[in-house]
Amino acid sequence: MFAPSQLEVRRFFCATYRKLRDKQPLIPMEAIAAEWIEQHPEYHAELGDEEAALATVYTVEDGRTNPFLHLSMHLSIAEQLAIDQPRGIRQAVELLAAKRNSLHEAHHEVMDSLGEMIWASQRSGLPPDGHAYLDSVRQKATR
Incomplete structure (x- = not known):
């Protein structure tokens, strides 16, 4: 599993922004x-x-969003949708996006569920619970 450091993640997003701004080719x-x-x-x-x-x-305490964490979560969710992992996440997010009329807004709601799953895993010392995560996203999509 690829596990970049905080500095590598920040460098990646800064370099990507620079390439985007300068209209350079992107991988x-x-x-x-x-x-x-x-x-x-x-x-x-x-x-x-x-x-x-x-x-x-x-x-x-700063009250500021960490842009690198936020963008990393967008990437994580995009990857989950691409491979439908956990199975059913693509359908749940598509339903949520249709309900919100925005994939971007759906991603932001999914981030809450993803963050909750990660927090629960860290707190309990257990692996992340993909089923609970998927259920949370499905609930957002159906209420």
């Missing part, structure tokens, strides 16, 4: 990231200053 993963970067212009200044991006610490 497939960068192309997916670029789609989400374009939908988040509020992060462009942070992505445009790699030195500051590598040094910044994001805490809950």
Whole structure:
């Protein structure tokens, strides 16, 4: 499993933004990231200053969203949809996107479920519960 460090993730998004801005060719993963970067212009200044991006610490107390975590979650969800893992996530997110009339808004709701699953796993010491995650997304899509 590929497990990049925090600095590698930040460098990846900053480099992708630079290539996008400079209209340079993108590799497939960068192309997916670029789609989400374009939908988040509020992060462009942070992505445009790699030195500051590598040094910044994001805490809950700051009240700021960590753009690298946020964009990473978009990528994770996009990958889950591409391979339908956990099985049924694609259908659940498609239903949620149709209900919200926006794939982007659906992703943001799925992020809440994904974050809850990760938090529960870290707290319990057990593997992430894909079934609970899928159920959470399905509930959002059907209420």
